[in-house]
Amino acid sequence: MPKLLIVCPTFQPVNTPDQHRIRLSIPWFQKAGWECTVLAVEPQYIEAPVDPVLSQLEDPCKVIRVKAISSGITRRIGLGNLGYRAWWQLKRAGNRLLNAKQFDLVYFSTTVFPAMTLGRVWKRKFDIPFILDMQDPWRNDYYLTQPKTNRPPKFKIAYYFDSILEKYTVPHCDGLISVSEAYPSTLNKRYNINKPFSVIPFASSRLDFEIVKQLNIQNPVFKKDVDQIQVVYTGAVTPGMPLPLKTMLKAFKSVMEHNPEQNIHIYFVGSSYAPNAKSIALPIAEEVSVENCVTEIPDRVGYFEAMKVMKDADFLILPGSMEAGYTASKIYPYILSEKPIIALTHVKSSVSAILKDCNAGPVITFNDKDELQARQGAVEEAISSLIAKGKFKTDVNWEFYSEFSDETMANKQISFFKTILKQS
Known part of the structure; x- marks a missing residue:
């Protein structure tokens, strides 16, 4: 039975768009024989509301939740991104999991992009392949085409760090999943790499x-x-x-x-x-x-x-x-x-x-x-x-x-997982 470690900091019961891919996919992963473990952040540290219905649902698999630095503290220095606030906690929890159990693959499915840098860290430490699910652009060049007055607050510093961390991580991943062909194509061209990718839209149930x-x-x-x-x-x-x-x-x-x-x-x-x-x-x-x-x-x-x-x-x-x-x-x-x-x-x-x-x-x-x-x-x-x-x-x-049902989209992910494992 292949073992999959899924990194999704905003996993249910928090109501964020990026966690729904995993929420809908895990039952189908398990039906196909995959043992899943999710690494997430405790809801009280996430700046998003807890969904009252999702809070009543049982976790579909083993979920390890970590703490994070309070945004009330970090925002005093202009930092609110969950990926930075929970990075060390996610790293420590991931280290314990990977030391204790032989996982076959790490799957980052999130828009909390700084957490994706852990893929390279764990690959070097544990020799484990990792896949990035690029649900949105990490380094977003769109605002470079816009007048400075149209750019969001702190764009310049956010763009600087996004550029560094994306460059640190993406060339070392083993595969890319994306909701749009534009994202992986751009990344392969940007870093002169040829990472395998699969375009898999979101699903609904x-x-x-x-x-x-x-x-x-x-x-x-x-x-x-x-x-x-x-x-x-x-x-x-x-x-x-x-x-x-x-x-x-x-x-x-x-x-x-x-x-x-x-x-x-x-x-x-x-x-x-x-x-x-x-x-x-x-x-x-x-x-x-x-x-x-x-x-x-x-x-x-x-x-x-x-x-x-x-x-x-x-x-x-x-x-x-x-x-x-x-x-x-x-x-x-x-x-x-x-x-x-x-x-x-x-x-x-x-x-x-x-x-x-x-x-x-x-x-x-x-x-x-x-x-x-x-x-x-x-x-x-x-x-x-x-x-x-x-x-x-x-x-x-x-x-x-x-073609866009939750079962179909989950099976496409599984097929790509198998492809990456064969190549690794």
Whole structure:
């Protein structure tokens, strides 16, 4: 029986997007005969809410949880990243595990990137191969193309350390898993390496929606109103998203001006990763003059509560990113919610192809800023057409969607694990 050590600092019950890949995959790993151990951080040290439903679920395998330095202390010196705060604790716990048991592979599946440097440390100490799951870019060059005023606080120092740590780690990994082909291709080119990689999108599970129904999860955002068309976007408004979002809100404004009898309200739920965050979407809505039709909840709601919000919506929106490599884990629960999706995405984003092939709703694509602005009319037409139908249902191609089920995605990971072990 192969033994897999999974490093996922934000593993359940914390509600973070990066842990759901592992949460959904572990039962299938075990069914395929893999013995799994997860190395995580205790929830009270993570700056993200504990999901009330996930907190009731039993751990699917052995989970070792470590402490971390309190962010209340480290933020005094401008440092909040969990990877730095828990690095020594993760290292010590990993050393004990690897000394006590012969693991076959270490799998880093997280966006807590500093923790990934432990792969090189353990490979040198224990001669064990490791795989990096690049769910997002580690060193993100996107902001280098943006005016300094558009860059996040501390970008310069964060970029400096990300550059050093990525260069320290990536060339020594044994394989890369990614949600987008752009990430591993960029890394192989950047470091003049040829690491094997597998593009494996995120998954979602029908079982999660069944849990919503069985537990009678309540919608914490709005009450279902038959006299109002309730439009929902769940998830973070990422740095590359404001321009597509502005275009989409302009389209909504035009539709509402031409159809004043329609009562349309747009909800943005969990729009920021930061705790106690300020609104991100609402200032854009104010700029477009549709703020009276927009409600934003920047803080994240529970994972299952977000699913209930999707189920209660009339339709969903997905303003994509200016980044071609952008992918969104939310599209899979979006599709499973069986609500129409209006998407405005980069033509090269994997989101575009998946939504089109699944027949989940109208997808409008763009290639650059000028083309984005020219797409406003197409977005207006999609909104108007959907509203005119009066029935907000989808005709999803479930046969195609089966390629993105939790079982399929887990089996793809297992196949890649076996490939790496053979090469190692």
